[in-house]
Amino acid sequence: EAQVTQNPRYLITVTGKKLTVTCSQNMNHEYMSWYRQDPGLGLRQIYYSMNVEVTDKGDVPEGYKVSRKEKRNFPLILESPSPNQTSLYFCASSARMSLGGQYFGPGTRLTVT
């Protein structure tokens, strides 16, 4: 089954404690992306990757890091989380020249206290 998986699905942490949210896709997609969803703001892109070792900032990259060492994985790293990073996070993927939408993961609800 074609899918994008994220772990963990829920996470409560404290300010400053480094965390990683994993994302993996099994569709051999070149393009992967992270979004955050906040009430009244919709989803906004954090970082994206066009292929292995190729990453770039989206619209709200501050406080986040990513890496793309393997085609299937695209982890999101919060080196020093702060309460304003409390949000719902989605990983998404698509083929490089896809004309359609993206496949989304199930979301990760992150709370930073």
Added chain:
Amino acid sequence: AQTVTQSQPEMSVQEAETVTLSCTYDTSESDYYLFWYKQPPSRQMILVIRQEAYKQQNATENRFSVNFQKAAKSFSLKISDSQLGDAAMYFCAYRSSPGIQGAQKLVFGQGTRLTINP
């Protein structure tokens, strides 16, 4: 930069009735794609319908159809014969045509929460 606006934070409709969700966008590009995504309480993002800007014909998927007005930069979603399972947050989204740097990025509106009244 492109922007997408959904001016209706909440909508409600009686079961079996028809409802239209509004979306406007701003872009200087001539070729692009527009989408409606559904997000039920499970939080999963589900693609409902897609429209290519170069196509004049409005897209249709079963009970879901769009009214695409390119000159007005408007892209509304019509849900016919509303069902309880249609209750969800609906997002309008824009993406550029392939070949443009960062074209795969989806630009989302704020969302419209749709309630279905039995």
